[in-house]
Amino acid sequence: MAFYSEEEKTEDYLFKIVLIGDSAVGKSNLLARFARDEFYPNSKSTIGVEFQTQKMDINGKEIKAQIWDTAGQERFRAVTSAYYRGAVGALVVYDISRRQTFDSIGRWLNELQTHSDMNVVTILVGNKSDLKDAREVSTSEGKALAEAEGLFFMETSALDSSNVAAAFQTIVKEIYNILxxxxxxxxxxxxxxxxxxxxxxxxxxxxxxxxxxxxxxxxxx
Known part of the structure; x- marks a missing residue:
């Protein structure tokens, strides 16, 4: 899978993808790691909505993924709900070291279904897999929930880059395959x-x- 700069060629498709999940599960760092190979250990909570774009080549077609990072705090949910519109992919993220973020997944899936225009290609992401000693949610629990909801599943670490690119690429490839x-x-x-x-x-x-x-x-x- 190749990446290109903005100047090299014009993309064939534009896919809107949203990152959702509770505050401080690492959504912004997942995006920073994927888009810029950066990690911010002291990053602040996202205010409202931010987005980054990344280009990929799939089967000779250039795909521009426009990835939206939505704030997880309750007080911004009304603001960010409008940004689900037009999304064709979603990463629903929880923190493996904080069970309450896993328990919130059902609410986020309901919100995605309520505010999106369609059945969005979705991957459940258990982030912070590097925190092995602090784990509160087992890999098998994540897999079981994903299977029950019909989602892709992957555990990632924005800190050490594990599976970060693979998670985003899985979403984009599946959207492209459906298309x-x-x-x-x-x-x-x-x-x-x-x-x-x-x-x-x-x-x-x-x-x-x-x-x-x-x-x-x-x-x-």
């Missing part, structure tokens, strides 16, 4: 009926939300 299957369906339908043109605007993964194609891909399904 590719939809494009293949549209091509087959067009072969069967050359007059079929869809509505000529967007490619839809599921539900009503769309991925933003950058080079003229068409057709809702």
């Amino acid at each position: 590719s299957r939809k494009v293949m369906i549209s091509q087959e339908l067009k072969k069967q009926d050359p007059t079929w043109m869809g509505n000529g605007r967007t490619v839809v993964l599921q539900g009503e939300a769309s991925v933003e194609p950058k080079k003229g891909w068409c057709c809702s399904f």
Whole structure:
């Protein structure tokens, strides 16, 4: 998987991905590690919403992931809820050393479902896996919850970089794979009926939300 600077080429697709979870589970550091290979041990809580972009090459297509870091504090939830709109991917993050953050996952999944436009590709992320001696949530518990909710699962450490890139790449690859299957369906339908043109605007993964194609891909399904 290759990364490119802004100047090198124009992306084929733009995917909006949101990071959600309780305050201080390490969402901002996960994003900083992935986007800039940085870690801030004394980072402050995010105020409102911030986002970073990162480009990846998947099967010769350049994907621009626009990753939104939403504040976990309760008082900002009303502000950040609007930013779920248009998201096609989500990382739901908890801290393996703080069980209460794991217990909050159900609430975050409900909020994601309530405020998003579609069934978002979601990965459950148990962050701070480097804190082995302080662990309060076992790996098997995380896997079990992910399986029950139909989510991908991974444990990460923003501190030592473990699985950080893999978590984001898993989301982006799955979104792209879903999109590719939809494009293949549209091509087959067009072969069967050359007059079929869809509505000529967007490619839809599921539900009503769309991925933003950058080079003229068409057709809702």
